[in-house]
Amino acid sequence: MNYDTAYKRWSGVGPYYAMFPTNFAKDVVLSYTYLGQRILDPFAGRASSIFAGAAHGRRSTGIEINPVGWIYGKTKIRPAMADKVKLRVREIAQIARELPADAGNDLSEFFKFCFSESSLHFLIAARNNLDWRRTRVDRTLMTLILIDLHGVRSRSFSNQMRQSKAMSPEYSVKWWRKRKLIPPQISPVEFLEKKIKWRYAKGLPEIVKSTVFLGDSCQLMSRIQDQMINRDERSFKLLFTSPPYIGISDYHRDQWLRLWMLGGDPVFARNGEKHKGAFVSEKAYKKLLSNVFLQAAELMSKSGYVYVRTDARGQTFEITQEVLRQAFPLWQERIISSPYSKQTQTSLYGDKAIKLGEKDIILTGPRA
């Protein structure tokens, strides 16, 4: 891919498990909506659908429960100005220089194998001081840090690691020890200034007013409905989403290191909280999908479309199809079996089993 436009440079923010390929998101938006129409994604991930919509003149609304996906989405639809972000990098570097020499010594050995001392001090200063939930500059800087928090050793803050998901601390330390890999010695300021220069080089994408909420769709969908009623807003033309797949990924565990940066505990553990695990219970999965899709149906225009990308395999597909049929009883259904592409959940999981790929369920409203 060449990165000759602002759209292409920002649509890639950031590495996230099971993300839509950016061209796919754009194609769906352009095929199923016109300028000025509205798009909804209640399982937004890194907000590929929302960004594609917002950058093509379609007001878009997303919800995402994982702060890593949310911060990527929120930043790319409204990044801060580059100069302000650069200034903030220098302020954080100054705070890092003032930290006591033993800062970070309370963390496990993983952190010393993963980051050089100066990187770790910078990361701790950023973690303690960036108000990413509330301020745009801090959120943008945190997003840029998260993108390269781990990845190829020469191109990230970390020792050699995958960029899409963080491995367990024990596994990583063993792996680095065996290969005698030490963390890269980088200057966080120079490193981030280079990243900022590249990201902003083609400017900022033109975005229409859009938003991504952080939280649980089961609860937030009613807030969107209240807003629509209060503001007398038109209903959504396209519901474009991809729910989590049963038993495939644990978005919280896979992102444990980035979640630590966002203030979470420095542990690699199954979260166990509702909607945050690997979705192993069929019953709970069906309940989640029913809750969200039934509420979404209330917000949709009868002349609209539903585009849901899901796992082609048994349970996930069958439950999704059944729930969609209940939520949209009068809508016409069409299924597209997508060819297996690299950016699916299973390929990123490193799963060598036979893959049946993904299926897209498309519904057309009774008045379309």
Ligand SMILES: C[S@@+](CC[C@H](N)C(=O)[O-])C[C@H]1O[C@@H](n2cnc3c(N)ncnc32)[C@H](O)[C@@H]1O
């Ligand atoms: C398949 S991913 C979506 C990927 C997205 N299409 C993209 O391009 O990044 C499913 C997402 O649903 C989120 N999710 C799961 N349960 C949720 C809930 N109750 N409310 C909001 N988001 C939820 C997960 O955290 C995950 O990011």
